[in-house]
Amino acid sequence: MQPEEIDILMKDKTDFNKRLKLIAVLKEQKSDHSLEALQYLLNHDVVYKVRLAAWRALNERGVQCTEPVARPRYAVVLEKTIDKLKRFGVWLMDISEGFR
DSSP states (O other): OOHHHHHHHHTOOSOHHHHHHHHHHHHHOOSHHHHHHHHHHHHHOSOHHHHHHHHHHHHHTTOOOOOOOOOOHHHHHHHHHHHHHHHHHHHHHHHHHTTO
């Protein structure tokens, strides 16, 4: 599987089963890109099953990382929304400095 295909599949949020199948493929690959993709899925995916599968794959490869915590989907979405609002607030403050 090409790195471009991996990037597309790991960011595809339409079906988490695609990402679970991707993790199965990434387990077999020993490249640095596959390791980065697994770490991305562990840290950024909203589905607990995907994060857990990525964590297991990383542990099998000998990479030490903390086990993902089961959180409701609304909590993950809320955290991301709050983060975006904070960044928007900083951007807005930067722009308003020019009007003073």
